[in-house]
Amino acid sequence: MVQVDEAVSGFVEVLLSNLVLTCVLLLACYAAVRCYIRDSYRIGGFSQKHVFITGCDSGFGNLLARQLDQKGFRVIAGCLTEKGAADLAAATSPRLKTLLLNVTDSASIRSVVEFVRREVGERGLWGLVNNAGRSVPIGPTEWMQLEDFAKVLDVNLIGVIDVTLQFLPLLKKAKGRVVNVASILGRLSLTGGGYCLSKWGVEAFSDSLRRDMQHFGIKVSIIEPGFFKTGVTSVDLINADLKRLWARLPQDVKDSYGATYLDDYIRMQGFSMNILCSPDISKVTWCMEHALTAQHPRTRYGAGWDAKFFWIPLSYLPSFVSDFVVNVLLPSPKDKASS
Numbered sequence: 045m046v047q048v049d050e051a052v053s054g055f056v057e058v059l060l061s062n063l064v065l066t067c068v069l070l071l072a073c074y075a076a077v078r079c080y081i082r083d084s085y086r087i088g089g090f091s092q093k094h095v096f097i098t099g100c101d102s103g104f105g106n107l108l109a110r111q112l113d114q115k116g117f118r119v120i121a122g123c124l125t126e127k128g129a130a131d132l133a134a135a136t137s138p139r140l141k142t143l144l145l146n147v148t149d150s151a152s153i154r155s156v157v158e159f160v161r162r163e164v165g166e167r168g169l170w171g172l173v174n175n176a177g178r179s180v181p182i183g184p185t186e187w188m189q190l191e192d193f194a195k196v197l198d199v200n201l202i203g204v205i206d207v208t209l210q211f212l213p214l215l216k217k218a219k220g221r222v223v224n225v226a227s228i229l230g231r232l233s234l235t236g237g238g239y240c241l242s243k244w245g246v247e248a249f250s251d252s253l254r255r256d257m258q259h260f261g262i263k264v265s266i267i268e269p270g271f272f273k274t275g276v277t278s279v280d281l282i283n284a285d286l287k288r289l290w291a292r293l294p295q296d297v298k299d300s301y302g303a304t305y306l307d308d309y310i311r312m313q314g315f316s317m318n319i320l321c322s323p324d325i326s327k328v329t330w331c332m333e334h335a336l337t338a339q340h341p342r343t344r345y346g347a348g349w350d351a352k353f354f355w356i357p358l359s360y361l362p363s364f365v366s367d368f369v370v371n372v373l374l375p376s377p378k379d380k381a382s383s
Contacts, residue, residue: 085339090116093218094164095336096156097121098147098207099176101128103274104225108173108329112336113140120160122147122176147176147203150210157210168217171336174204174224174246179276180285183309185236186297187289196238201245208253212262219261223335224250225328226266228351231359234370254343265335269328270348270355271320279317283310302378309375316373322348 095112099105100121106128109121113136122145123129129142143159146152160169177200181192204224215222229235230243247266254264271277290298290306298305331345346352358366 082340083334083338083342086337087339090337091118092167093170094118094120094160094167095171095173096160096169096211097173097175098145098203099124100132100142101125103175103276104269104272104325104328104332105173105175106132107325108175108332109140110136111326111329111333113137115333115337117171117336118163120163122156124176145176147207148198150206153207153210157214160211161214164214164218166217168220169211169214170218170220172208172211172215172220172222173332173336174207174222175332176203177225177242177276179239180237180282181289182235182237182239182282183286183289184301187286187293188237192289193238193241197242197245200239200242201249204246205249208249212257215257215262216260220263221336221341222250222253222257222262222264223332224264224266225332226250226268228268228270228346228355228359230268232355232366234366234373263335263341264343265341266344267328267331267335268344268346268351268356270346270351271317271322272325272328272348273321273323274325277317277321279314282313286310300377300379305375305377312373312375320350322350 095117097105097109097112097119100109101123105121109119109132113119116139119136119140121129121132121140121142123132123142124144124146126144129144133140133142141163143156144152145156178196181188181195208222208224214220224246226246227239227243229240230247233240233244250264250266257264275281286306286309328347331347335341335345346356358369
C-alpha cells in the first residue's frame with residue numbers, strides 16, 4: 045500500500061513539475077482528436093449534386109471524375125481532346141457527361157457554362173474543380189522569353205480565374221464549393237518559367253475568393269500536391285522542351301553555362317524526379333473529394349508525404365535553406381560567380 049501511495053505521489057509530482065508541458069500535450073491531443081472527428085463529417089445527397097472538373101483527359105482530373113462518378117455524383121468533365129473525352133466516357137457510367145473545354149478560350153468557357161446551367165437548373169452547381177494545367181516551358185529563367193511565361197500563366201492562372209468567374213452565379217445558387225489545384229511550387233519557387241508564378245497566383249486568388257465568397261456560403265479549398273507522376277511532370281516532355289529552349293539561346297549565353305550544362309541539368313532533374321514523384325495520385329484526389337464532400341472542408345490540403353513533411357515545412361524556413369536544397373538538386377553554371 046505504501047508503494048502504491050509513493051507511485052501515485054511520484055506521478056503527481058512529475059505532472060506538477062512539468063505542468064506547462066502536460067497542458068501542451070493535452071491540448072495537442074484534444075486538437076488532433078477534434079480535427080479528426082470534424083474531418084469525418086460528410087454531406088449527403090450526392091446524387092443530386094453536380095460537380096464540374098477541368099482537365100479530365102488524364103491525371104488528377106480523370107481519376108477524380110471516375111471516383112466521384114462511382115459515389116453517385118453528377119459529374120460534368122471538361123476535356124481538352126476528343127480522345128480524352130471518349131476514353132473517360134467509356135470508363136464511367138452514363139450519368140457522367142464530358143465536354144470539350146479550352147480554359148484559355150473565353151468563348152469555350154461560356155459554351156460550357158451554358159451547358160452546365162441547363163443541366164443543374166435551379167439547384168445550381170455544387171462543385172467546381174479547377175484542375176487543368178501545364179508545366180512547360182519550365183527551366184532556368186534566362187532561357188525564357190515573355191511568351192513562354194504567357195503559355196503557362198494563360199492555362200494555370202488566367203484560365204482558373206476566367207472559369208471561376210463565369211461559374212460563380214451557379215455556385216452561389218447551390219452555396220457550393222470551389223477546389224483549386226495549386227502546388228507546393230506555389231509555396232517554393234524551385235525553378236524558372238511560368239509554373240511557379242502561376243501556382244503562387246492560384247494561392248493568392250483562392251485566398252481572396254474564399255474571403256469574398258464566404259458571405260454567400262461558398263467554400264474555397266486549395267490543393268497543394270507534392271511531386272506525382274502525371275503528364276505535368278513527364279520527364280520526356282520537360283526534357284524535350286529544355287532542348288528547344290537551349291537550342292535558341294545565343295552562343296554567349298550557352299558559353300556562360302558551359303557545354304555540358306544542359307546534359308547535366310537533364311540528368312540531375314531526371315534523377316530527382318524519379319526519386320520524388322509518387323505514382324499514387326489517389327493521395328491528391330482524396331483531398332479533392334474531401335473538399336467536396338466534407339461538412340467542414342479544409343482551407344488547404346497538402347497532398348503527399350513529401351508535401352506534408354518536407355516541402356511545406358521547408359517553405360517556412362529561411363530562404364537560404366531552400367536555396368541550398370535547389371543547389372543540391374540542380375547543377376551550377378560554368379561561369380558561377382564566387383560569393
